Amino acid sequence: MEKLDLEFYERPNVLRIAHELLGRLLVTNWNGNQTIGRIVEVEAYDGIVDKASHAYGGRRTPRTEIMYGRAGTAYVYLCYGLHHLFNIVTNKRDIPHAILIRALEPVGGTELMLKRTGKPDMDYSIASGPGNVSKAMGIATRHSGVDLLGNQIFIAEDRHAIKKADIASSPRIGVDYAAEDAGLPYRLFIRDNPFVSGKKKLVK
DNA sequence: CTGACGATTCACT
DNA sequence: GTGAATCGTCAGC
Numbered sequence: 001m002e003k004l005d006l007e008f009y010e011r012p013n014v015l016r017i018a019h020e021l022l023g024r025l026l027v028t029n030w031n032g033n034q035t036i037g038r039i040v041e042v043e044a045y046d047g048i049v050d051k052a053s054h055a056y057g058g059r060r061t062p063r064t065e066i067m068y069g070r071a072g073t074a075y076v077y078l079c080y081g082l083h084h085l086f087n088i089v090t091n092k093r094d095i096p097h098a099i100l101i102r103a104l105e106p107v108g109g110t111e112l113m114l115k116r117t118g119k120p121d122m123d124y125s126i127a128s129g130p131g132n133v134s135k136a137m138g139i140a141t142r143h144s145g146v147d148l149l150g151n152q153i154f155i156a157e158d159r160h161a162i163k164k165a166d167i168a169s170s171p172r173i174g175v176d177y178a179a180e181d182a183g184l185p186y187r188l189f190i191r192d193n194p195f196v197s198g199k200k201k202l203v204k
Numbered sequence: 205c206t207g208a209c210g211a212t213t214c215a216c217t
Numbered sequence: 218g219t220g221a222a223t224c225g226t227c228a229g230c
Contacts, residue, residue: 043211052211063226081223083212100211131212141225174211 001027001156006149009071009090014097017090018044018188021155023162026104028137028153035112035137037104037127038158041189041196043172045098047091052178052186055096066145067096074153076134076144083131084140088148088155102173102187103128104136105195113137129197166191173198 004024011017027036045053047067054064054077066075067089075087075098091097104127106113113126113136127136134140139153148154169185176182189196 045211054211061227077211078223078225080210080212081225083210085211087211098211102211129212172211177210 001025003149004072004155004157006070006072009088009148010092012091012095014044014046014090014099015186015188018042018099018186019167021088021099021101022167022188022190023160024158025107025156026101026133026137026153027156028139029151030138033109033112033138035109036107036156037133037137038107039101039103039155040105040193041101041103041128041187043100043102044186044188045087045100046186047096050178050184051181052172052175052184053096053098055098064096067098068094069145071097072148074139074143074146074148076139076141078141079131084134085130086134086137086139086143100130101133102130103189103193103195103197104133105193106136124194126195128195132197162190 021039021042024039025036026039047055048058055067071090073089075089076084079085087098087100089098110122116138117135127133146153168189168191170187171183172187
């Protein structure tokens with residue numbers, strides 16, 4: 001499996017990268033256990049100009065500092081005290097772009113995913129929604145800062161390219177606080193994929 | 205030091 | 218549709 005490289009992550013257009021992440025494989029690897037999921041839903045966060053981003057207005061805190069670092073790094077944070085949300089840092093240093101992975105279609109290590117999530121059987125919800133993605137993949141806040149060019153967590157190329165026509169967009173979920181930016185179509189997902197989270201309300 | 209709250213999920217009405 | 222779970226983070230004192 002070929003990893004996506006630094007050039008891929010360092011590019012300036014976060015929406016373009018988000019588009020290109022769809023259909024690719026997220027891999028986690030630790031304690032001799034590997035899990036693999038195809039990325040079917042993402043959200044782009046456009047740095048300091050984006051009111052929905054933790055880095056809006058150039059806000060820097062110990063937690064968000066990761067986003068100002070090198071592209072191709074994991075940014076994981078705890079949401080609502082219980083959910084670990086996994087993001088990918090993009091663009092050059094000091095430009096805090098990030099992409100939230102919101103849903104995966106299980107590809108490998110499904111037994112382990114079932115064990116981690118406590119589900120008796122495989123179903124569409126196993127890695128649907130950002131909290132469930134992390135749970136199924138075994139990702140937690142302690143992985144914030146992990147290098148995606150390494151072997152623990154990485155994104156792999158995949159032969160099957162996603163056609164542009166198969167990608168749909170909508171406003172992002174749970175960012176109503178972001179005023180005029182709340183309506184931006186920065187949530188991207190593979191049309192008709194049953195693992196995509198939420199209700200189906202297509203924008204285009 | 206303190207309190208308010210979140211890029212959510214799930215069970216329940 | 219509504220509400221509880223649950224705790225690290227951060228602004229404000």
